Amino acid sequence: MKRGFLNSSKAKQLIDNAVFTQQHPSKNRSHKVHLDFRDVATEPGLPDGYESPKLFSREVASSTLEYDPNAYIYTCVPAVNTECLVSGHVKRMIYDTSAFPVLPLPPTRGKAYRIGEAGAKGLGMFSTRLIRAGDLIIDERPMTFSPANNAGSFVNPKIPNSHYTLAQHKQVIQHETEKSRKLLFDRLPLEYQKAFMELANSHEHDGSGSIVGRIRTNGIECVGLRDKDTTGDLGRYTCVCKDISRINHSCCPNANYCWHTESFSVRVYAVRDIPANTEITIAYCEILRTASERAKYLLPYGITSCACSATCIDPALSKISDERRVRFNEGSLSLVPSIDSFTAPKPGEAEDRGSHTAVKWVQEMEEEGFQVTSEYRGAAYMLANMYAYLQDVEKALFYAKKLEGIHKAFEEKTPLFLTEEAVKSSLFYQLGKGRR
């Protein structure tokens, strides 16, 4: 076992895996300050007289899983080639994932994107041919994987009880977080270091260092992996990819992304047909929010005035869109498919009377480009089942087929019926047979 200063260049070359035992900030009551990556700004620089703690490292075989669950480890996951700063608990979670590490999936019908200029947004990802709804555009392993907050940084435990003010305490945490992420960055191959530093940094003026700033701007949440006994914003993880981190935001995105631990990768799927030479976009915020609410969430990504589409540029269109977004967001519960809404109509009522809201929603959401929302999926799903119940095979298939690509994009294992025979053998069709 070797011990050495991590900040000596010789040590960096020797160290394959460095382990530090450091309680998660949420579990150490003396750490009152928690910096989430969505926090913007405190003063830059360090308080006078502050001395950074010296770090000692311990080398461990990369296959080791016997860690204190709350210790943080620098490790390159073998066969995956991602540099990770990870708790003992999460490292075990990764290795215990069944099928880990399977290979990333090939894109549907071959590579169909390029990275190119996207105007004021800098670089972006563009389609090189028509991409169909449900097609996998890219399945990429990240360059870095690290906590989505200040966890894993080594703040002297005496600091919270010192004379420092809250603002100064935050400065210390920001400094130490940058230091810990710089160690991660230094372990990357030169090619990845270059790609990482070429990514946008919208946190140049809020005290974030150049590494943390880029993680905050470009990080993608790794849903499903979190530190032991943490909830909410604490304990989450984020990754930075070479190509996927180039994908810009849209308030009506044409793609959806999801994290997969078994392949240790991020998959991006088209949620509607994307014509050739079109920018591929994902949502950085909840899209069924008003323009002013979205603006708040987009600010930490350096988006001061979203111009993703005509809806965001034109005030009149924006007003119409806001009204729709609020309505879709607040009305979702009324769309849960229920047999009660399919019961026999009273005299003078249309059989499909319960469908009118959903039909309008599907139409409006397609106009807005909201195929990625669960509200769109819910409305189309309800209509497909309702028309199956009413024995209207043609209309049932019309709505089911709208979901075909979206089901693929969300990797749903049991897609809805897609043939006449399948409609006729569906539960709702069978239930509807005896309705009169």
Ligand SMILES: [Zn+2]
């Ligand atoms: Zn927008």
